Amino acid sequence: MLLDGQTPLDDILGAIHHVENKAPCDPMRHIVATSVVSHGVDISELNFMVLDGWPASTAEYIQSSARSGRTQPGIVMSILSAGKLFESGVFLNFGDYHFFLDKLVDSVPINRFAPNVLQRTLPGVFTAVVYNWAKFQHGWGDGLNRSASQLHKALNDATGIARQKLRGMLIEALDVPPIVQSRFDIRVLGAFRKQLDEEVNRGLHRLQNLSAANADKDLGTALESIYQFGPMRSFRDIENQVEISPLDSKSAHVLHALGR
Known part of the structure; x- marks a missing residue:
C-alpha cells in the first residue's frame, strides 16, 4: 500500500480504516508512505517503522517517528x-x-509560561479543585457546592484551614512538576511561580471578600x-470561532472527508 501527496484523501482514509479493521489473515503487512501520514495518523497497529533518509526538520522527524508505537512499544529504524x-x-x-531533541524545535505558541495563560487556565483548575477535591475534605469542605457563597463561607472560617489547603492544592496543580523542572530556565521558572502565587492569592482574597453582587452566583x-x-x-x-464555508463542490467534499 503506497500513500503520498497525490493519493486522494478518501483513499488515505480508506487505507487507515483497512489497517485498523483488517482480519488476522489479511496479507497486508506494510504501508509505504511519504510525510503525508506524519500528521494526525494514529494507528495502534503500526509498531515498526523504517525511515528512509532524514526528514527535512527536527519537528518533521518527531512527527514521523511518533507514528510508531502509539499504544504498544514501537521500533524506529533510521537509514x-x-x-x-x-x-x-x-x-x-x-x-x-x-x-x-525537544530543544531543536520551535516553541509552541501557547505554553505554561505564555502571557495571560494563568488567567485563562486558573478559573477552570480552581473550579475542578473545588468540585472534585475540596468538597470531599472532611471538616471544612463538606458544605461546598457550585455556589460561590459556600466557598466564601469556608474561606472565612476562623481556623483558616480552607484557604491554606486550597492554596496548596492550586499551586501544586499548576506548578511545574519537579521531575521536569531542570528543563526550564530557572529565571523563567521563578517568574512563573511568582505570578502563580500572586494569582492564586488574588483569587482566594477576592472570594474571601466576596461582594454582595457575586454572592448568589455560581463559582465559575x-x-x-x-x-x-x-x-x-x-x-x-x-477563542472566537471562524466559520469555514466551501468554495465549490470539491472543497465541500474535502471538508466532509475531514469531518469523518
Missing part, C-alpha cells in the same frame, strides 16, 4: 546516507541529537469576574 553531511552528522551524534461566574475569563468548558472557549 542514513554517509554521503549527506547532515545525515552523517546525525549518525555520529545520534545520542546527543536525541537528548536535545464569580471567578470570571476576578480573572476576566471563566472556566473553559470546551476547545470552543479558547
